Every structure is written in C-alpha cells, then in structure tokens.
Amino acid sequence: MASIQKHSLFINSRFYVLAITVLISVGVFAYLRGSIQDDQLLAIRTQQVFGFLSLMYLYIALIISPLGYVIGKERVRHLAFARRAIGVSTFYFAALHGGIALFGQLGGISNLANLPEIFKWSLSFGAITLVILGLMAITSFDKVVRF
Secondary structure, X not given: OOOOOOOOHHHOHHXXXXXXXXXXXXXXXXXXXXXXXXXXXXXXXXXXXXXXXXXXXXXXXXXXXHHHHHHOOOOOXXXXXXXXXXXXXXXXXXHHHHHHHHHHHOOOHHHHXXXXXXXXXXXXXXXXXXXXXXXXXXXXXXXXXXX
16 A cells, blocks of 8 residues: 655645535535525525624734744644644635625625616625635645746
8 A cells, every 4th residue: 555645635724724614515505505594595695694704813823923923833834734724614614605695685696787876885895805815716726836
C-alpha cells in the first residue's frame, strides 16, 4: 500500500472546511424544508440563513490575522492555512443567498424591472460584491496562487 503523502486530501484542513460547508448548506436546507411548509417563506428564511452564514464565514476569514497577532501566529497556523477555504465558503454561501433571492423570491432576472429603484440599487451592490467574492475565490486555488 502506498503511504499517505504530506499533502494528502484527508489531512488537508481546507478539504474539511469545504466539506463541512457543503454539509451545513444541505443540513440547513433540509431542516428548513422540514419545518417550513410554505415555499415563499422557505425561500425567504433560507436566503436569510445563507446570507448570515456568508457574513459569519467572511468575519472568520478576516479575523484570523488579527487573532494571530494577539495570541500568536503559531496557535492559529491551522486556521491561517484554511483561510482560503473559508473565503471560498464565503463565496459559496453568498452565491446561494443571491441565487435564492433572484430565482426563489423574485422569480428570475426578468422580474428585476418591476422592482422599486432602491431595491435595484441594493441588488446591484450585492451583485458587485458577489463578483468580487467570486474573483477572490477563483484566485485562491494553489495553481493560481503559484502563477
């Protein structure tokens, strides 16, 4: 049998962060689907929870460096290594949040014209934020970082 290499998938904390993120999203949706019968209310609550989770992951990703200065970089080295996966998870939850808002609540892109101007502005800023998070997620892969 071949021995496990140093950077094997199963000893990589980034893999576990991403796997737990997907499990959380499926678990949240399954829990909400089981407890909320109305589809519109389900879309609203799911969108809210995924938006909240996106903000929490963003906060965790941003707090790792200051935390390292306070308690020591050696103590947070595993978190610092997993920070890229935490950022990708931020994008994942933000994309779920935006997708549910656009397609679950609004009924698609064609219904954007019917919204009041203030909602169009907030959706535009959300789309810009999602694009920025997407670019950051794309650039977090090892091959892109090496390039």
